[in-house]
Amino acid sequence: GESVGLHLPTLSVQEGDNSIINCAYSNSASDYFIWYKQESGKGPQFIIDIRSNMDKRQGQRVTVLLNKTVKHLSLQIAATQPGDSAVYFCAENLEYGNKLVFGAGTILRVKS
Amino acid sequence: KAGVTQTPRYLIKTRGQQVTLSCSPISGHRSVSWYQQTPGQGLQFLFEYFSETQRNKGNFPGRFSGRQFSNSRSEMNVSTLELGDSALYLCASSSFGLLSGSTDTQYFGPGTRLTVL
Numbered sequence: 001g002e003s004v005g006l007h008l009p010t011l012s013v014q015e016g017d018n019s020i021i022n023c024a025y026s027n028s029a030s031d032y033f034i035w036y037k038q039e040s041g042k043g044p045q046f047i048i049d050i051r052s053n054m055d056k057r058q059g060q061r062v063t064v065l066l067n068k069t070v071k072h073l074s075l076q077i078a079a080t081q082p083g084d085s086a087v088y089f090c091a092e093n094l095e096y097g098n099k100l101v102f103g104a105g106t107i108l109r110v111k112s
Numbered sequence: 113k114a115g116v117t118q119t120p121r122y123l124i125k126t127r128g129q130q131v132t133l134s135c136s137p138i139s140g141h142r143s144v145s146w147y148q149q150t151p152g153q154g155l156q157f158l159f160e161y162f163s164e165t166q167r168n169k170g171n172f173p174g175r176f177s178g179r180q181f182s183n184s185r186s187e188m189n190v191s192t193l194e195l196g197d198s199a200l201y202l203c204a205s206s207s208f209g210l211l212s213g214s215t216d217t218q219y220f221g222p223g224t225r226l227t228v229l
Binding site for chain 2: 034036041042043044045046049089091097098099100101102103104105
């Protein structure tokens with residue numbers, strides 16, 4: 001039969017506000033985490049990554065926080081802009097080499 | 113540096129046919145991974161190739177296969193297509209993790225949109 005589509009959570013923010021997107025990961029042994037942004041019709045675009053020996057990493061307007069105790073990852077976007085509107089995915093790497101497991105994604109809508 | 117390129121960008125096939133998709137990684141990258149993206153299942157890992165060898169494999173049937181050439185370019189093949197194979201197929205490349213257990217950032221191409229009728 002027809003598969004049920006993933007119901008992605010949506011975060012709506014006003015332009016200029018800060019955005020926080022959350023993600024729970026599955027494996028306490030994962031050592032590498034990445035946030036990707038995907039716009040309609042495009043492949044995922046790398047935003048920022050963090051290794052398990054860190055709690056926080058900052059980039060340009062973005063910050064990733066890692067809480068290993070509760071297996072939680074968050075992406076903070078400062079001064080959100082209309083161009084930030086997209087689907088955001090967190091991903092964890094489970095094994096040696098490259099084998100990413102993706103979260104379901106969060107839709108970010110920025111209102112002007 | 114040019115990004116990851118995938119060809120073709122769009123493809124329409126009928127059930128029972130087979131299809132081959134191509135991926136050219138970023139220059140210097142030796143690892144190529146393939147992912148399937150559907151509205152129902154999200155992004156799922158298919159397999160990873162490094163130095164012409166399959167290094168990791170996801171939970172997909174044997175109809176899905178791949179290979180990597182000496183220039184790091186990769187192809188994936190799907191035989192006996194089913195309606196459920198309609199998806200966006202994404203290729204990602206990365207450089208080799210120099211430390212055991214480490215990995216490097218994967219950069220994605222634009223994908224190949226496969227429609228099976």
